[in-house]
Amino acid sequence: MNQDALAYDAALRIVLEHSSALPTQACPLAACLDRVLAAPIVSEAALPPFDNSAMDGFALRGDATVPAGTELAIEGEQAAGDGIACARDGAWEIMTGARIPDGLDRVIPVEQVERSATGARIKLLADVGPGQNVRSAGSDVAHGETVLAAGTLLRAQQLALLAALGVAEVPVAARPRVAVVCTGRELVDDPAQALSPGQIRNSNGPFLAARLPLAGADVVHQETVGDDAAAFAAALRRGLDAGANVIVTSGAVSMGRYDFVPQALERRGARTLFHKVAIRPGKPLLFARLPGNVLLFGLPGNPIAVAVGLRFFVEPALRVMLGMPRERPCRVPLLRAYEKKPRLRFFLKSRLHIDAQGRLAVEVLDGQESYRIRPLAHANAWAAIPADVDALPAGAMVDVHGPGHLEFPLPCRSDA
Numbered sequence: 145m146n147q148d149a150l151a152y153d154a155a156l157r158i159v160l161e162h163s164s165a166l167p168t169q170a171c172p173l174a175a176c177l178d179r180v181l182a183a184p185i186v187s188e189a190a191l192p193p194f195d196n197s198a199m200d201g202f203a204l205r206g207d208a209t210v211p212a213g214t215e216l217a218i219e220g221e222q223a224a225g226d227g228i229a230c231a232r233d234g235a236w237e238i239m240t241g242a243r244i245p246d247g248l249d250r251v252i253p254v255e256q257v258e259r260s261a262t263g264a265r266i267k268l269l270a271d272v273g274p275g276q277n278v279r280s281a282g283s284d285v286a287h288g289e290t291v292l293a294a295g296t297l298l299r300a301q302q303l304a305l306l307a308a309l310g311v312a313e314v315p316v317a318a319r320p321r322v323a324v325v326c327t328g329r330e331l332v333d334d335p336a337q338a339l340s341p342g343q344i345r346n347s348n349g350p351f352l353a354a355r356l357p358l359a360g361a362d363v364v365h366q367e368t369v370g371d372d373a374a375a376f377a378a379a380l381r382r383g384l385d386a387g388a389n390v391i392v393t394s395g396a397v398s399m400g401r402y403d404f405v406p407q408a409l410e411r412r413g414a415r416t417l418f419h420k421v422a423i424r425p426g427k428p429l430l431f432a433r434l435p436g437n438v439l440l441f442g443l444p445g446n447p448i449a450v451a452v453g454l455r456f457f458v459e460p461a462l463r464v465m466l467g468m469p470r471e472r473p474c475r476v477p478l479l480r481a482y483e484k485k486p487r488l489r490f491f492l493k494s495r496l497h498i499d500a501q502g503r504l505a506v507e508v509l510d511g512q513e514s515y516r517i518r519p520l521a522h523a524n525a526w527a528a529i530p531a532d533v534d535a536l537p538a539g540a541m542v543d544v545h546g547p548g549h550l551e552f553p554l555p556c557r558s559d560a
Contacts, residue, residue: 149420149427151531152456152489158417159457162433163464166318166389173306176298178550179316180360180466185292189309190282195244197222198277202235202257202266203248210250210272217265220245235266244278251277285309295468297360297550317466320361320390323383324352327395327405328445329370347517348394348443348450355451356392358548359459360466364388371396373404377412380434389438389465392458395445398428405442406430414440422531424488425449425514429457446514452491455526459549473528473543474553478536479505486534493519494527496544498555506544525553 150158168182197203204216219234222242229236229245236245244251256270285291291309292302298316306314331346332339339345346368353363365386369375376396383391396405397419409416414432419442421429426449430442439461443453463471479497484490495507506527511519528543529536536542546553 149422150418152421152423155418155421155429155431156457156460159431159439159461160464160470162417162431162439163461164437165467166320166465168315169318170313171316172313173303173311176303176306176314176316177300178360179298179319180468181292181294181296181298182315182317182467184290184294185306185311185314187285187287187289187291187309189285190287191285191308192279192281192283194281196224196279197238197240197242197244197251198279199240199251199253201238201251201253201277203231203238203244203251204235204272205231205248205250206272206274208274210268212268212270214268215265216268218263249274249278253277295466297468320462320465321364321386321388322356322361322390322392323365323380323386323388324349324356324363324367325376325379325383325391325393326352326368327371327376327393328368329372331368333368347447348445351447351450352392352394352454355454355548356458358550359454359462360550361390361462371404373408373411376404376408380408380412384434384436384438390458390461391434391438391440392443392454393440394443394450397430397442397444409434409440409442422488423452423456424485424490426452426491427488429453431457444514447517448493448512448514448520451520452526455545455548456491456528463549471545471549473545475541476504476506476527476544477539477541478527479507479538481536481538482508482529483535484529484533487531489531490529492527492529493523494525494544495523496525496553496555498557500557504555506542523547524556 171179216235219236221237222229222245223239224241231245231247250272252272257266258269259266326346326349330343332343333346353366356363365383367379369379396403409432414434416432419430420427426444428444432440434440441458443450492512493509495509497505508527509519526545
């Protein structure tokens with residue numbers, strides 16, 4: 145390891161220090177899916193808003209348990225959607241979700257009563273205690289209760305809660321705006337174009353364009369340029385003109401003849417904060433800040449180096465911009481023993497398994513070289529092995545991350 149290669153933790157700390165939360169926006173509830181709350185939500189209502197029946201049956205009252213065998217006259221009927229009703233005595237036929245008439249405090253299921261021949265009276269076939277089969281007002285959410293914390297990712301279940309509480313709009317973090325620039329004269333974007341000798345198809349551009357929205361960002365510009373500093377500078381300018389506050393590039397950051405990105409950034413007035421991290425894959429990774437506090441991540445060109453750079457450098461910055469807390473990995477045992485070179489932190493294409501007994505384990509997949517895309521397509525997680533470790537036995541606990549910072553790894557059946 146060269147002395148100028150930063151340890152991963154030190155490099156990540158620099159990224160986080162130079163990332164800042166984006167402004168807050170008011171967002172209608174219908175447009176809030178996959179947005180991040182910028183402030184806590186305090187309920188202005190109780191849920192349920194009134195005492196209601198948990199089932200079809202008869203509402204009644206009593207000082208203690210009303211015993212089986214009790215006979216009562218049917219005084220009224222209450223269906224879902226009916227308003228306030230006041231009960232004097234007897235029993236009220238009631239439907240699931242209907243408001244409990246004032247003065248009544250319990251419900252017996254319709255299956256536990258016997259109706260008289262005239263249909264005007266019922267006989268209880270079971271004891272009925274206070275509060276039985278009643279959903280109390282505020283039993284789900286109390287008025288004034290904080291129901292969602294700032295930094296919460298709004299999925300369908302959170303939107304259901306907000307809709308039930310009558311919330312019309314919520315404050316959310318603005319989505320980071322990202323420009324993607326791929327470099328390399330060998331790259332071909334058009335899948336219909338025949339490859340000339342020495343050319344390859346661009347997989348980094350489609351990968352970044354697909355993954356960034358899953359990480360909470362909007363891709364506002366995407367472009368591929370050859371190994372030309374002037375073309376690269378023009379692409380940066382177009383990304384900035386599109387309003388990007390983050391730029392992600394791939395390729396041209398190593399030490400080769402055509403690795404022009406560091407010099408192009410210097411001419412642009414950028415401040416390079418680090419260049420080279422003690423990781424594999426992706427060691428030549430570059431992080432810079434452009435004028436206007438635009439962050440630039442220069443990722444090496446190999447596909448898995450791009451995937452690692454995005455997952456473990458760009459996405460932590462996006463979390464800060466979105467106002468989310470720092471991500472915490474899971475600790476999972478290794479399925480099989482693993483050996484690696486020391487002094488580099490490894491990020492490994494992995495697969496999380498669950499066996500027939502419900503035991504979790506993470507498998508490090510074959511084909512960890514940074515050019516191999518196929519194992520990435522079969523991975524459902526990343527395993528991280530610290531720099532100071534060179535060998536781990538089967539069963540050793542390792543950090544496991546999902547495919548993206550907003551995605552928890554879903555285990556596969558190991559016996560499937």
